[in-house]
Amino acid sequence: MRETRSVNPGTLIASGALGLLLVASTPAKAATAPAIFPTPASVELTGTDFALGKAVVIVQPKGMDPATEQQVRAVLAAAGVADIQTATSLSKRSERVQIVLGTAENSTVRDALDRVGITVPDHAEAYALGSRATEGGGLIVLAGKDSDGLYHAAHTFRQIVRHGQIGSLSIADYPAMPVRGTVEGFYGKPWTMAERKAHIAFLARYKANTYIYSPKDDLFARDQWREPYPTETLNELGQVIQVANHEHVNFVYALSPGPSICYSDAADLEAIRRKFGVLRDLGVRSFYIAFDDIEYTKWNCDADQATFGAPGERAAAIAQAKLLNIVQADIAAAGHGALITVPTEYFNATESPYKAALREHLDPRVVVQWTGTDVVPSFISVADARNATKAFGRMTLLWDNYPVNDFAETTGRLLLAPYDRREAGLSGELSGIVANPMNQEVASRPAVAGLLAFAWNDKGYDAQRTWRAAARDLAGDDPIVTQALLTFFDTQHVAPTFGHLPWQPQAPRLKGLIDNARDALADGNPATIRPALAALGDAADALVAAPDRIRAGVTVPGFVAEADPWLDAAHVWGRSLRLTVDGLEAAFAGSDAASRYFHEAQKLAVAAANIQSIQGATRFGGPVKIADGVLDTFVTDAPRLIYLPKARK
Known part of the structure; x- marks a missing residue:
C-alpha cells in the first residue's frame, strides 16, 4: 500500500511542483462556435x-x-x-x-x-x-x-x-427542401447579364441550387416567344449559364407563350422545341413553361375551339396539360429533369374546374408552382401548403412574391425587411421555394438570403440573425457599416401586399423609440422625457450618418447605385428628425428657439418627401419613402406634443 501524506506548500515551491500545478490549472482558450448561414442540420x-x-x-x-x-x-x-x-x-x-x-x-x-x-x-x-x-x-x-x-x-x-x-x-x-433559389419573374426593368452572374454567385454562397430565368419584359421569352434570340443576346445568356453551371446552380429557362399560343397548332409546339433546343445547346438542362397572368377564358385561335371545345377554365387546363405533357416527354427523352410550370391559377388552394382538370390530366412529373394563399401572401402555413398539394395533386414549388416590388403598393419602396412569417415545417409539404426578387438585384439580397436559409433549414431558421448576417455580407464584415445598413433597412422594413395592410411593420426599431418619446412626453416626467429624447436624438444622428457610411463602406457593387435616392432621402429625413428632437428639447427647456427648430424640420421633411426614385428602375416610379407613417407622422405631430413658449420681443 502506498503511503499517503500531506505536502507542505514550501516543499512544492522549492521543488517547482507548485509551478506545475499553476500551469495545469491555467484554462485553455475557449473555443467558440462560428456563425454559419444557412444554419446546418x-x-x-x-x-x-x-x-x-x-x-x-x-x-x-x-x-x-x-x-x-x-x-x-x-x-x-x-x-x-x-x-x-x-x-x-x-x-x-x-x-x-x-x-x-x-x-x-x-x-x-x-x-x-x-x-x-x-x-x-x-x-x-x-x-x-x-x-x-x-x-x-x-x-x-x-x-x-x-x-x-x-x-x-x-x-x-x-x-x-x-x-x-x-x-x-x-x-x-443537408437541405430540407430540394429546390432553393430565385425566379427572375418580375415586371419592369430586367436585370443585366452582369447582375445575373453576380446574383448566381450570391445564391451559391447561401447554398441555393436554382435560378429561374423568367423576366416578364424579355420580349423573346414572352411577347415574341416564337422568334429566335439575337446572336449577341444568346452569347450573353450562354455566359450566364456557364457561371450557373460552375456555381452548381441550376439555370432554368422559362418560356411564357400563354398570351398568344395556339395549343393545337403543331407549329407552336415546334417553336417551343426549337427555343428549348437552342438553350439546351448553351448548357441549360431544366425548362419551364409559364401560363401566369393570361386570359384563359378565350382561345387565341379557332383551332383550339375545335379541339378543346368552348373556352373556359376547365378547357384551358386540359389544353395546357396536353402541351406540358408533350414537352415533359421531350425533356425526359433528353435525359433531363422535370418540366416546371406556373399555372394560370397560381394562388390559393380553392377547388375549381381549372385545378381539377389540371390535377386529372397533367403528367405527375411536371412541377407546379404556387404563390401561396394570395399573390402576395402575408403568411404561409403548413396547412396552406398541404391544401395546395391536394388542389394540384402534387407537392408544389412555392413562388414567393417577396421581396418583389413591381406592384402599385410597393411604389417608392425598397423591401428590406427580413424573410419572415413562413411556418417552420413547410419543408414537409413543399418541393422547394424560390423568391421573386426586386428589380434591384443587390438590394434584394437581405430578404433573399433569409428565404434561402429558410429553404435549407426551415426548422432552424432565425430571421433576425440571418438578416443581420446579410447586412454583414454587404458590409464586408465591418461592424460600423453593418449597423449603418441595419439603420437604413429599418426605414425600409414595411412589406406591402395588395390592399392597404402590410404584412410586416414599417420601421419597428425607430417606431419603438418614437413611441417611447411620445409616452414620456404624455407622462410629463422630466426623468423619463430627457432620456427618451436623447435616445431618439441618437437614432436621428445615426440615420443622418448612415448613408455616407454605407456609400463608403459597402463592399458589394451595385447596392449604393440601386439605393442612391433612398440614401439621399434617409439623410435628409434624419436631419429633419434631429431638428424635431432639438425642438422638443428646446421647448421642454422653455427656449423660444423651439419654433425655429420645428420650422426647419418641416422644410427638410418636404424636401425629403419630394426625392424621386430612379426613373425606369421599377415598374412604378414616384417619391421614395423612408419610414413612412412613422417618421413623417412624428415630425408633423411633434410641435403639438409640447407647449411652445412665445418668442420674446
Whole structure:
C-alpha cells in the first residue's frame, strides 16, 4: 500500500511542483462556435481552435470539381496560407494541415471521415465537414454525398475559418427542401447579364441550387416567344449559364407563350422545341413553361375551339396539360429533369374546374408552382401548403412574391425587411421555394438570403440573425457599416401586399423609440422625457450618418447605385428628425428657439418627401419613402406634443 501524506506548500515551491500545478490549472482558450448561414442540420464543437499555418496540403482525387477547389484555395489565401501543395493520398503523420476534399464514395475521403469521426448524411446535396488538430498539424475533411454537397461544404469552410484559424468541429448537413433559389419573374426593368452572374454567385454562397430565368419584359421569352434570340443576346445568356453551371446552380429557362399560343397548332409546339433546343445547346438542362397572368377564358385561335371545345377554365387546363405533357416527354427523352410550370391559377388552394382538370390530366412529373394563399401572401402555413398539394395533386414549388416590388403598393419602396412569417415545417409539404426578387438585384439580397436559409433549414431558421448576417455580407464584415445598413433597412422594413395592410411593420426599431418619446412626453416626467429624447436624438444622428457610411463602406457593387435616392432621402429625413428632437428639447427647456427648430424640420421633411426614385428602375416610379407613417407622422405631430413658449420681443 502506498503511503499517503500531506505536502507542505514550501516543499512544492522549492521543488517547482507548485509551478506545475499553476500551469495545469491555467484554462485553455475557449473555443467558440462560428456563425454559419444557412444554419446546418448539426454542428458540434469537438476541441479547441488550431492554426492553418503558412503551408497546407490539399488531398483530393483526380477530376476534382474546379469550383470547389477554387473556393477552398480562395479561403486559404484569405487566411494567409502562402504554400498550397496537393496530394492524392492522406499521410498518417504530417507537419502541415491536411485538407481532404471529395465525395463519400472515395476511399481516401472515407478514411479521413473515420479519423475525424463523422459520416455524410444519406441525402442529396448533403455534406460532412470535420476538423481536428493533430500532432504537428491538423486534419480537415470536406466530404459531399455528391459534387453539389461537396461545393456546399466549401462554402461552409469559408465561414468557419477565422483569423487564420479553424475550430475543431463536426458538421453534418443537408437541405430540407430540394429546390432553393430565385425566379427572375418580375415586371419592369430586367436585370443585366452582369447582375445575373453576380446574383448566381450570391445564391451559391447561401447554398441555393436554382435560378429561374423568367423576366416578364424579355420580349423573346414572352411577347415574341416564337422568334429566335439575337446572336449577341444568346452569347450573353450562354455566359450566364456557364457561371450557373460552375456555381452548381441550376439555370432554368422559362418560356411564357400563354398570351398568344395556339395549343393545337403543331407549329407552336415546334417553336417551343426549337427555343428549348437552342438553350439546351448553351448548357441549360431544366425548362419551364409559364401560363401566369393570361386570359384563359378565350382561345387565341379557332383551332383550339375545335379541339378543346368552348373556352373556359376547365378547357384551358386540359389544353395546357396536353402541351406540358408533350414537352415533359421531350425533356425526359433528353435525359433531363422535370418540366416546371406556373399555372394560370397560381394562388390559393380553392377547388375549381381549372385545378381539377389540371390535377386529372397533367403528367405527375411536371412541377407546379404556387404563390401561396394570395399573390402576395402575408403568411404561409403548413396547412396552406398541404391544401395546395391536394388542389394540384402534387407537392408544389412555392413562388414567393417577396421581396418583389413591381406592384402599385410597393411604389417608392425598397423591401428590406427580413424573410419572415413562413411556418417552420413547410419543408414537409413543399418541393422547394424560390423568391421573386426586386428589380434591384443587390438590394434584394437581405430578404433573399433569409428565404434561402429558410429553404435549407426551415426548422432552424432565425430571421433576425440571418438578416443581420446579410447586412454583414454587404458590409464586408465591418461592424460600423453593418449597423449603418441595419439603420437604413429599418426605414425600409414595411412589406406591402395588395390592399392597404402590410404584412410586416414599417420601421419597428425607430417606431419603438418614437413611441417611447411620445409616452414620456404624455407622462410629463422630466426623468423619463430627457432620456427618451436623447435616445431618439441618437437614432436621428445615426440615420443622418448612415448613408455616407454605407456609400463608403459597402463592399458589394451595385447596392449604393440601386439605393442612391433612398440614401439621399434617409439623410435628409434624419436631419429633419434631429431638428424635431432639438425642438422638443428646446421647448421642454422653455427656449423660444423651439419654433425655429420645428420650422426647419418641416422644410427638410418636404424636401425629403419630394426625392424621386430612379426613373425606369421599377415598374412604378414616384417619391421614395423612408419610414413612412412613422417618421413623417412624428415630425408633423411633434410641435403639438409640447407647449411652445412665445418668442420674446
